[in-house]
Amino acid sequence: MTDTTWHAIIHATLKAHEVKLVPYVPDNVLRPLIERIHADPFFTAFACTREEEAVGIACGAWMGGTRAIVMMQTSGFATLANVLASLPVPFQIPIMMLVSERGTLGEFNIGQAMVARTMRPVLDAIAMEHHTLSRLDEVEFITDRSIRQAVATQQPACLILSPLLTGGKVFK
Amino acid sequence: MNNQPATRDTATPVARFDITQRLVAKLHNDEAVIGGIGHTNFDLWAAGRRPQNFYMLGSMGLAIPIALGVAIAQPNRNVIALEGDGSLLMMLGCLATVGARQPPNLIIVVMDNGAYEITGGQPTATAQGADLAAIARGAGIANSAWAADEAHFDSLIDQALATPGPHLIAARLTAAKPAGQTERDPAQIRDRFMRGLGTKV
Numbered sequence: 035m036t037d038t039t040w041h042a043i044i045h046a047t048l049k050a051h052e053v054k055l056v057p058y059v060p061d062n063v064l065r066p067l068i069e070r071i072h073a074d075p076f077f078t079a080f081a082c083t084r085e086e087e088a089v090g091i092a093c094g095a096w097m098g099g100t101r102a103i104v105m106m107q108t109s110g111f112a113t114l115a116n117v118l119a120s121l122p123v124p125f126q127i128p129i130m131m132l133v134s135e136r137g138t139l140g141e142f143n144i145g146q147a148m149v150a151r152t153m154r155p156v157l158d159a160i161a162m163e164h165h166t167l168s169r170l171d172e173v174e175f176i177t178d179r180s181i182r183q184a185v186a187t188q189q190p191a192c193l194i195l196s197p198l199l200t201g202g203k204v205f206k
Numbered sequence: 207m208n209n210q211p212a213t214r215d216t217a218t219p220v221a222r223f224d225i226t227q228r229l230v231a232k233l234h235n236d237e238a239v240i241g242g243i244g245h246t247n248f249d250l251w252a253a254g255r256r257p258q259n260f261y262m263l264g265s266m267g268l269a270i271p272i273a274l275g276v277a278i279a280q281p282n283r284n285v286i287a288l289e290g291d292g293s294l295l296m297m298l299g300c301l302a303t304v305g306a307r308q309p310p311n312l313i314i315v316v317m318d319n320g321a322y323e324i325t326g327g328q329p330t331a332t333a334q335g336a337d338l339a340a341i342a343r344g345a346g347i348a349n350s351a352w353a354a355d356e357a358h359f360d361s362l363i364d365q366a367l368a369t370p371g372p373h374l375i376a377a378r379l380t381a382a383k384p385a386g387q388t389e390r391d392p393a394q395i396r397d398r399f400m401r402g403l404g405t406k407v
Contacts, residue, residue: 055278078278080307082271083299090268090300094240094275097260097396099405102275120264121272124392 040173040199041067044132047177048103049076051185053130055095056080057088058105063134063200068105085110086117092129093121101185103130108137108150111192115156118190123160128184131192135166139197142205157192168196212354214318214337217378220356222317223249223385225377226288228356229315230254232363235284238276238403242269242289244324245384246317250288252386257402261388261395267297270314274304277312280403284311284367291318291332298341301374305346310370313363314342319379327381339376350374 044067048056056071056079058064071077082088085106092102111133122129136143137150157164163183165176177193184191197203210216226249233239239259241247246269247261260276262269273287294301294316304312320333332338342350349371353359359377366373400406 055275057275080303082303084297086265086268087271087297087300087303090265090271091275091278093268094272094277095279096275097272097400097405098238098276098279098403100275100279117265117268121262121268124263125396126393127396 041070043173044177045070047174051181053101053103055100055102057082057091059085059110061107061134062203064105085113089117093127096127103132105132107134108153111153112149119160122190126188128188129190134195140204164192166194166196168198212352214378217352218355219378219380221382222379225359226250226253229363237284239286240269240273242293244290246288246290248384248387251388257398260399263390263392267293270300277309286313288315292322292330295331301342301345304372309372312372313366314374316376317379318376342374347372347374353377
């Protein structure tokens, strides 16, 4: 792999695992990854109006034979507890989620800082596998193994993109 | 019926279980059907167990997004979302996503009784003026129509199954109890559905 940015590695790893459908709610930190995916005809990617909607689309696609990953930011994840607990978890549908982490390490919006604290407790409460990507040398391993485990165990999984990896979004 | 398109106000209310049975009887090509929560779902269950049926158990408002995901994954199969008015009002944005994507194999059937029937019959916004077919047209789903009566519902379904979509068919309902109740076994529902779609053998 010549391009060793986090977004190039995730792009290549999704492709290697045939994760083709990418419904997302836009996020500034995710932008380089979203742009790469839009530029690659291997993927079908489009913006949704809400994160719940994107999870529903991803679940339908999996049942229809297409792997999907939902991309969003932390505040969007906070809208998902009901749908995760009533759709992918009990129905055993291994959708992937990629959350760009706001609310920490230099957050400037108190609302983002507060809602971000609900994310890992919700993931733990519904026993959803989740890992935080904070080091470039771990991105491929964690992404690759998380997709493999999700599919093999028929359970959804969530990857969290730390500002330690991406630089996050800072007040200018 | 005159030559004017039916509206929610002029449509003759129809019985949910009756039109669900009419719909299911027309499915001869293993079309996928996604039942939203509540009585829409229960009557789909009562209309006969098809392996191509998926029954939600929660995730209110997601019948159309789930159907869109199936439709994208399986472009050669028609996919039908059955959704109630209360559920659709919770997720109106999904109509704009369908309007933007224009999936040719997606058919949305809206069962509009004007009430949150399962929670005690509290009125929804459609009972107070919201027109879901008009909202769908405004969201970019040009083929959106009210069924004037049972016979018109039949002809709208025939047309939707035979021509490229997306299509939205809205039916105004009489108040009626569901004819059954879905068995709540999510892993089994998903497994049967995937076998029905040929994605698991």
